[in-house]
Amino acid sequence: MSRIMIVVLSLYSFGSHVAIADSSDGIKPWLERMAVASTELSYKGRFIYNRNDDTSLMEIVHVAGENGSRERIVSLSGEDQELIRDQEGKVYLMNVGPPLLIDKGMRDIPLAVRLNDNLGRLLEHYCFELEKMDRVAGRKSQVISIMPIDNNRYSYRLWVDVETAFIIRSELSNEMGDVIEHIMFSDIELRKKPTDSMLEAVLYDEELVVANGNGSKAPLENANKHKGLWNVTGAPLGFRQTDSQDNVSLGTKKSVAYLMASDGLASVSVYIEPLKNAKNVLKGASRSGALSVYGRIVEDHQVTVVGEVPPVVVKRIGDAVIRSKMSQRQ
Template structure:
């Protein structure tokens, strides 16, 4: 079985899963839309316009974790603090595109740059109508979450290569109050739900500072420009991904390292506009002769193999058959 921690894969996914909201503008107005795309667009806009401070629960694999998120928007951009209330003491701090992850149980601090995202906790594009070829969008009934009125929107996949989603959007502000990731059969794989949330006019500076002391912790910083990364394109790579499900397109391709002292990893990101899959390729260690298998954590699936002396790991919040399909198609180019 592949460890999700290999090469910092799980850390990268945790850092890529965060998001935020913005308070420099007025919150989205409480207009009653009857089109699911309008509701989702309000949700995306609200995630860029609101201050909020809330506690939510996250359920997956028969586990239930509690976390708190504090988000503030300033003229210079967004800041956010996300920290665990159960289990290991961990915090994630975001200042625009810089992300600091403090792992109290491991006494490690990771610093890296995040890709743009469209909102905590589940990313949606601003224009969901263009996804109709691969998903069906339905407006569900009214509901209540954390004592607040919300409206459900259901997103159903049209094939078995992607998950569905159910979200409940706050009527007054547009903030997403709950979400479910569902399989093709409609059954929930993981759930997130606010148990309390407030929308203060201002978030104090002290609320955005970490409670964990990093004294004595080891620091791992992602270099701004990995060695050999500048000027290299997909055509420079010795690798090619031959097959991806319909609708998935290459969104990002780069070489990077989690620290200046670690070997480089080639990273490919494919997305259909809602779901995304990462392909990591790194040189295999001499001590490991084989590297193949599958594992999962909630909706997160990972599949790995060894190709031409390199580890290939495919990870994403998509069904296992999707990461396996992509992983088996990775080939070394003929030199």
């Protein structure tokens, strides 16, 4: 359940279409409004999340701010869990006693911002279409479809609130056209300025935080050990390396290298760590619902690639991971 909730935190028959695949003129005003809404609106609501035939009901409070957003998300069905994500992207489990840091995370770039900022690049890989209007949670919505021009990425369908340009419903479909992830708000309160109750909902006592499951908030040893030593070469299938930083395997003290590759919309994470146990080796590609995973061994290191993309993409990216010559001499 925690993994599903973290994925949600990282987000966020209709007749004839108005195709604009060859021009951004029609879609650009919508994307500009959506980008503003995703960074400036605060909201509280309940939504249904369906993935891998598992349906969950959740409640979210999102407070926007100049230095980043803060969120609290509570599961209302299934396992009882409550998470808070702070302005730095760190995720805390809140219903087990003191706030427990379960994901070091990083600041996410909202989906709407990625679409707006990367439109020129995205038009190389996707077709954008405006569909007819629909209604979600009693609100008039413009449906926008984002269809890939090849089989190397998934398609998206977004329901955008006409009044505020907030994404109120979304669908993710695989390369076969099957819907593999669906998020839909059943009710929502949108505000330009957060209420006092919204602000209170995202607060927690930083002095009580327990990090990495070991009661310490201190940085782990060798935290910078791997930085800059690994890279994704080229731009396999249009996915370029966009980030390189240190990360920490959850629940352990070992540091791992972390890379990210993106086509401007979809993102793929790469984790590299020293191979210490030959019995726990991940090799080859697999898929579970929207998520594809690929593993290979490079110079006694386990390379693990994870992303909501077809298996061929994680394999191509994983096969493009190399260790720098400088690191090999160390």
